[in-house]
Amino acid sequence: MKYTPSDFNPGLCDFLDASPTPYHAVASMQTLLEDNGFIQLHEADSWGQLDAGQYFVIRQASIIAFTLNGQELVSSGIRMVGAHTDSPCLKVKPKPEKVKQTLLQLGVEVYGGALLNPWFDRDLSLAGRVSYENAQGQIEQVIIDFKEAIATIPSLAIHLDREVNQNRNINPQLHLPPILAQVDDGDSLDFRALLEQQCRQQYPDINIGRVLDYEMCFYDTQKAAVIGLSADFISSARLDNLLSCYIGLQALLAADKTRPALLVCNDHEEVGSQSVSGAQGTFLQSVLQRLAINNEAYQRMVEQSMMISADNAHAIHPNYADRHDAEHGPLLNKGPVIKTNANQRYATSSQTSAIFRQLCQQHNVPVQDFVVRTDMACGSTIGPITSSHIGVKTIDIGLPTFAMHSIRELAGSQDAVMLCKVLTAYFNQK
Ligand SMILES: [Zn+2]
Numbered sequence: 001m002k003y004t005p006s007d008f009n010p011g012l013c014d015f016l017d018a019s020p021t022p023y024h025a026v027a028s029m030q031t032l033l034e035d036n037g038f039i040q041l042h043e044a045d046s047w048g049q050l051d052a053g054q055y056f057v058i059r060q061a062s063i064i065a066f067t068l069n070g071q072e073l074v075s076s077g078i079r080m081v082g083a084h085t086d087s088p089c090l091k092v093k094p095k096p097e098k099v100k101q102t103l104l105q106l107g108v109e110v111y112g113g114a115l116l117n118p119w120f121d122r123d124l125s126l127a128g129r130v131s132y133e134n135a136q137g138q139i140e141q142v143i144i145d146f147k148e149a150i151a152t153i154p155s156l157a158i159h160l161d162r163e164v165n166q167n168r169n170i171n172p173q174l175h176l177p178p179i180l181a182q183v184d185d186g187d188s189l190d191f192r193a194l195l196e197q198q199c200r201q202q203y204p205d206i207n208i209g210r211v212l213d214y215e216m217c218f219y220d221t222q223k224a225a226v227i228g229l230s231a232d233f234i235s236s237a238r239l240d241n242l243l244s245c246y247i248g249l250q251a252l253l254a255a256d257k258t259r260p261a262l263l264v265c266n267d268h269e270e271v272g273s274q275s276v277s278g279a280q281g282t283f284l285q286s287v288l289q290r291l292a293i294n295n296e297a298y299q300r301m302v303e304q305s306m307m308i309s310a311d312n313a314h315a316i317h318p319n320y321a322d323r324h325d326a327e328h329g330p331l332l333n334k335g336p337v338i339k340t341n342a343n344q345r346y347a348t349s350s351q352t353s354a355i356f357r358q359l360c361q362q363h364n365v366p367v368q369d370f371v372v373r374t375d376m377a378c379g380s381t382i383g384p385i386t387s388s389h390i391g392v393k394t395i396d397i398g399l400p401t402f403a404m405h406s407i408r409e410l411a412g413s414q415d416a417v418m419l420c421k422v423l424t425a426y427f428n429q430k
């Protein structure tokens with residue numbers, strides 16, 4: 001791999017655009033893995049003793065990819081990187097259709113800690129997973145994406161709320177339902193029928209029957225872009241945390257395969273990770289257990305392993321610099337950030353941060369530190385969850401970004417390739 005932003009960032013932007021939902025992110029990763037010779041394993045099958053090779057497993061909207069090289073895992077352990085596939089968004093309710101003032105709207109729930117203001121006045125589309133009945137009456141799933149801008153949430157004019165710039169108050173139940181169309185008196189929409197039509201259009205060779213249920217999310221149709229007077233920034237939806245998913249995946253693909261390596265990308269981080277496919281679930285543990293011969297071998301393998309949990313960090317914002325501890329304000333384009341918290345909101349220890357810091361130094365990548373202000377609460381991520389669940393030593397790191405959880409976030413255009421270089425070196429490290 002050539003480690004320059006101009007080689008790396010176009011693929012990153014394509015990945016971000018192709019992945020409007022966690023289901024699409026996993027499908028995008030599956031394509032890249034298959035193109036590079038990885039073989040899919042299914043949890044319902046018997047794996048036996050796996051040969052040296054490259055594999056991946058999907059559970060719902062989570063994915064684990066790994067390479068084995070024939071080394072005894074009890075002595076080598078596995079070098080792991082973790083990230084998450086989900087981002088805050090608006091999810092369509094089960095009975096969403098409503099018509100008010102001739103306008104067709106869909107009821108939505110807020111998924112995760114979304115910054116709501118930026119959702120107004122955007123050209124929105126819809127994507128997600130649909131469960132339908134096939135000709136034999138069995139239930140199957142497909143992922144769909146409307147791609148076109150089919151909805152919007154207009155702001156209220158300032159003339160009708162003169163205080164809006166001082167104290168805007170968004171009631172998610174009342175103010176967020178997107179508008180999709182204007183309809184005649186008495187007309188409405190059958191949302192499931194609309195999904196059925198979209199499924200048939202996207203999958204003409206599949207016999208799609210009745211749509212029973214769905215997970216559908218609104219997203220911004222504006223494409224990811226490298227922006228700024230000197231192309232210093234990447235502007236996109238879902239940088240948290242598809243940025244880390246893509247970098248982790250590219251590092252795994254670029255690794256020399258001389259030691260066992262694994263990438264896990266979990267769904268549901270934004271809502272606490274407690275789900276069948278979240279980091280509090282059994283997915284990673286169950287895959288690791290199947291790679292070890294018995295329980296003692298599993299424990300020994302975990303003890304020899306390490307996890308780098310990659311999720312974005314807050315860069316210091318010039319207009320709000322007082323929100324950071326002055327000595328711990330990461331800058332865009334100045335390299336990955338080690339995230340530390342005395343209260344274990346991050347899993348970083350001096351043992352794991354020293355390993356990461358040394359790796360960065362060895363590969364001429366600058367490294368930064370983040371600690372939240374002592375008078376503010378700290379965020380968290382999959383690092384502490386995975387670390388406590390599996391018992392693996394872990395570090396939390398990430399790339400500096402602005403506008404975390406907005407509909408459009410901002411990262412540095414130089415940073416992604418730097419982190420990819422370090423993670424590749426970590427996967428290769430003897
Ligand atoms: Zn995140």
